[in-house]
Every structure is written in C-alpha cells, then in structure tokens.
Amino acid sequence: MEYNFQQLATLYKNTLLNDVLPFWEKYSCDREQGGYFTCLDREGKVYDTDKFIWLQNRQIWTFSMLYNQLENEKQENWLEIARNGANFLAKHGRDGEGNWYFALNHNGEPLIQPYNIFSDCFAAMAFSKYALASGEEWAKDVAISAYNNVLRRQENPKGKYTKAYPGTRPMKSLAVPMILANLTLEMEWLLTAETLESVLDATVKEVMGDFYDRDRGLMFENVTPDGSHLDCFDGRLINPGHGIEAMWFIMDIASRSNDTKTINQAVDVVLNILDFAWDKEFGGLYYFMDADGHPPQQLEWDQKLWWVHLETLVALAIAYRLTKRDICWEWYKKVHDYAWNHFADAECGEWFGYLNRRGEVLLNLKGGKWKGCFHVPRAMYLCWQQFEGL
C-alpha cells in the first residue's frame, strides 16, 4: 500500500471509533452484575464469565481515557461503560487490606488472591482516569490508595506468594520499573511534582541502566539487583514486545524534557530488538527468546501476539515522530503490513490475539484471560495521534 500520514491517521481513527470500541460496547458489558465480560469469541459471544482484574481495570481505563482525550468524538455512553466497571470493582475488587484481587467470579466474589502488584497498577491507572472523566472524588481516593500499594510493595511484588528462596539468586524484573514509569505518568494530575519527577527519574535510570545491555543492545527481563546478568532461564530471557513497549514509555518520559539523548537511546534499543526478534522466515516478532540462543522455557516462544505488534507500531510511530529517522519509518511499514494483514479481522471486527509462527490464527478469540479492551484501542489511539502530529 501507499503510506501517507493522513491516511494512516484516518485508518487508526476509524478503526478505533467504528470497529474496536463498538465491539466492546456491544458485547462486553455485564449490565446485570456490573463489570465486563472479556472472554469473547470471534463474533463477540461470551464463552466464560470470570472477571480478571487486570482486564476489568484496563477497560475502565480505556473508556475513561478516551472520554477525557477525545473532545470531539467522545460519546456519553463511554462514561457509562466506565462507571459500570468502576462501581463493580470499587465494591468487589479489593481484599480487607485494600489489595486488589487477581480474579472475581461473575457475581464479584473473589476467586484468586492478590498475588502480585499488577492488579493494583491497573487499578490505579483505571481509577485515575475514571476520576478525571467522572469528577467523582471517591475515585481519586481509590486511585491514590492503589498507587500507594504499588509503591509500598514494589520491592517484593509477589509478597508471601514468592516462590524464590531468599538470597540464593537475587533477581529483579523489568516489569516493575516499566509499569511504574507508565503508571506514574498516568497519575500525574494526582501526584505532587516532586513525587512525579523523582519516580520518573528513578525508573528511567533503572530501566536504561540495569536492564539494558549496551553490548548486545537488548533489554533483559530479569537481572541481579545491581544490573548484572544471570546465566539461567529467567536471566537469559528476552521478551521483545515487553522491551519495545518499555522503550516507548521511556521516549514518552524523555520527550517531556526534550532529553534527546535518552530518546535516541530508546529508539536504538527498539531497532536492536527488532533486528534480534523479527522472524526472517515467516515475518512477525517472536514472543520469547533466549539471549544466548538456548531453548527458552516458554513453549509459546515462537507465537505472534497482538500486543507485541501493536506496541511495536506505537513505539515506531513515536520514534519516527520524535527523531524522523528513516529506519524507523522503514520498520514501521514492515510491521504495519504484517500486523494489519494478520491480526485485523475485517469480517467480525477487533483483532485476533494469538497466531502461530506462520501467522495462522491459533486461538479464535477476541478476548480471554489476558486479552481485553486495552492494547488494541490504546495503540489505535496513540498511532492516530502520532500520525496526526506528523
């Protein structure tokens, strides 16, 4: 296809407003119990009614964020949809100590304990944006309280559910500073300038200092507390989509202060990961890799996932807007062609989530335990904005 920025902006905008959002509006709202159904088959039919807290919060976030950002296009029912989730989650989502469960059943009874901090992360993001959209004061308190949980538990994100024996192999994960960077930006309007700048500064330093390997140009998922490598399955793990997503968070933060050095470094990492993780035979990006080329422990390593490709499109669009480097634009077009040709479902709407290595649909679903109303609409919105800005 021919690519021009205005056409791309229109493609993303139309897909967001006329395809993706209507899919979730139509099929996912549980009008009886509140909250959302996220296990939707190709056509939107509910095949499981459990409510996974990550995805519940992410859907609140999506509808609230778009309601806040899209002055001209927003619809009043977006706020209603967000409220339908927010009221349900505020009532059922937390244990007695205010920690966010991992899953609830259809009625809101707890199924899975708060075994890590990511539910709290997504709750903070969701209620921050919902408070802004609705003007409801109580939602601010929910957001701040969840954010404080994350800060409090960040050194020990799994708490008593940690299976690692203390001391033998100290290790920290990219997920924690990465999500904290993004989350803190999301919370900006509720934080003091001092908290904001100190958390952002620390997370950028940690991600680019400890998890980034300058020699190989790759972002590692797990390192020792001082940023050294570990020669074990976890220590060799490369999660290309995660590394690339982290890099657009970094570009986002660095662009606030026109820190071109950090922006260019983050762009270089994206390009290095793409070189390393692009499947030269079938196209697309691998899900997991071993930095040394050993067999990864994740059996799904060679699959092509929707969010990996969407986050890559976002990263490349931001990278190109900020740096105008040709190589970003070349990669953008290559990933665009792969993603739009393989994941988009012209017949039933929304995107497929899981393809096998060859790019064939592996799971015929639009939503499940991990795929909800989040990466697709967020990427559509962000890419639209980048191309509009170009």
Add this chain to the structure above:
Amino acid sequence: MEYNFQQLATLYKNTLLNDVLPFWEKYSCDREQGGYFTCLDREGKVYDTDKFIWLQNRQIWTFSMLYNQLENEKQENWLEIARNGANFLAKHGRDGEGNWYFALNHNGEPLIQPYNIFSDCFAAMAFSKYALASGEEWAKDVAISAYNNVLRRQENPKGKYTKAYPGTRPMKSLAVPMILANLTLEMEWLLTAETLESVLDATVKEVMGDFYDRDRGLMFENVTPDGSHLDCFDGRLINPGHGIEAMWFIMDIASRSNDTKTINQAVDVVLNILDFAWDKEFGGLYYFMDADGHPPQQLEWDQKLWWVHLETLVALAIAYRLTKRDICWEWYKKVHDYAWNHFADAECGEWFGYLNRRGEVLLNLKGGKWKGCFHVPRAMYLCWQQFEGL
C-alpha cells in the same frame, strides 16, 4: 512397517539399552557436585546447570528401577549413577521441615521453595527404588518420610502458595489421586498391606468416580470436591496425555485383582480420549483442550509433546495385552508410527520433546526444566515388557 510383537519388544529394548540410557549416562552426570544436568541440547551439551527436583528424583528412579528389574541386562554403573543423585539430593533437596524444594542451583543451594507436593512424590518414588537397589537403610527412611509428606499435604497440595480464594470455587485436581495411585504402587514393598490396599482403593474410586465423565467418556483435570463440573477455564480443561497416563495406572492397579470391569472401563476412556484429542489434520495428540470447544488458556495447546505420545503407547500396549481388543492394536500402530517418525532422533539419540502442531521440532533439546531421564526410558521399558508378554 510390519508389526510383530517380538520385533517391537526388540526395538524398545535396544532403544532403551543402546540409545536412551547411554545418552543420559554420558551427558547428564555432574561428577563434581553430584546430581544431574538435565538441560541438554540436541547433542547432549549442557546449556543450563540448575537442578530441578522433579527431574533429579526421576533420574534416580529410572536408573534404580532398571537396576532392580533387569537382572540380565543391568550394569553396575547404573547404581553408581543413581547413588550420585541420591547422595546429592539427600544432602540438599529438603528444607528444615523435610519438604522437598522445587529447584536447586548447580551447587545444591535452594532456588525455589517447596511450593507443591509433587517434588515429594518423585522423591518418594526415587528413594524407594534406590533403597531397593542399594540396600541402604537410610534411603528407606527418606522414601517413607517423603511419602508421608504427600499423604499429609494431599488435601492442600500447594499449602501457603495457594492462590485460590478459599470457598468461592472449591476444586480438586486429577494430578493428586493419579500420582498417589502410581506412587503407592511404587512404595509397595515399604507399606503395610492395609495402607497399600486402602490408598489404591480410594484413588481408583476417586479417579473413576469423580474425574471421569461417563456421558462424554472423558477424564477432566479439575472438578468440584464431589465430582461435579465447573464452567470455567480450569473446569473445562482436558489434558489428553494426563488422562491416558492415569488410565494405565488404573489398569495396572485393577490387573492386580483381575478386575476386568475396571480394566475395560479404563481402556474405554483411553479410546474416547484418543478420538477426542487426535489431530485429524496433522496427526498426533493435542496437549490441552477445552471440553466444550472454547479457546483453552494454554497457548501451547496444539503442540505435540513426547510424554503424551509415550504414555499413550504404554497405555495402548497394556490395554492390548490385558484385553486383546483389536481397536487397541489399531490405535497402537497409528500412535507408534506418529511417535517414532516424529520424536525419535536417529542422528543424536534420545527423543525430541516438543513439536509444533505440524510435527516439526519446536525446541531443539533433549532435556530441560521438565524433560529429563524419565518418560522415554520408562515407556521403552514398559512397552518392551508388554510386547515380550505378548
């Protein structure tokens, strides 16, 4: 190929003695620290030195069991290899309360806590057989103590690491009675006749009463405590290899008392699972399925795994020996052709573990975190014995 029982017996015997065992003898023994390397690439080269307790114990079991069973073929170094693991594990494998860790590092320092009872199961099996092989009294005590851990913890196999919220959705897993059935037989010489019969009786009743769905003819992985179905990801889960393996354990137990009714029922389940889980397009058995045809949560669901096919060959060989039903022989030949054509590695020895849906090698390894010296040699030995018996 032409199949005759003597040729098949010879194939399994020769593969066990001249291919599989030499592979592990040659590449897996850690002569310096003790224990075994199980992360071996296609050619046997060690790519990771962590020591996973399931696999450590299973290798002790394999070499001890064969030393006990094969009067004519056994080699003295099999006992040495078993001792190399047993001494290492007796020293490093357990926490202060006698629970078995999940993983140790190269030197034997604990890496992963005892977060479920399966490490204890495999320890009981290993040390039972090792005590018999070596005549060492202390090893008996290790076995009995691990077995008592399993009995004590069977109602709450994950203990404090359980993530399920108590009470909302009570659920039990096939893995527990299944492993208990097999383990109890393995411990026979160390148990009173009363304990033996009561545990075997209870496990057969539980597996065939609660986990077996008579209407569908399938074995479910997870049910309510009274054996009802649950309409959720876990409740709809079918693990064909696991169900088939459980059925040969049941045949094994039922054949002790010539309980032909139970034997035939178990054979019927195997045949039903095969009909349900055989990939009609590419051949082989799927790894995971949803009983209602919804998308399973396991992304690796369509992969073809070595142990699934080997346990199926064992189940069909036992089923045919016990019942002489033609359909078992027809299925045996079909699975035999698939398994020997796709998993066996004539060039480097041993079997590949992980194929994609099309039967192409997905991970180029002979051992890893979950594949060690166990399913291949156990199945070779058992199939050899069945065909020798025919």
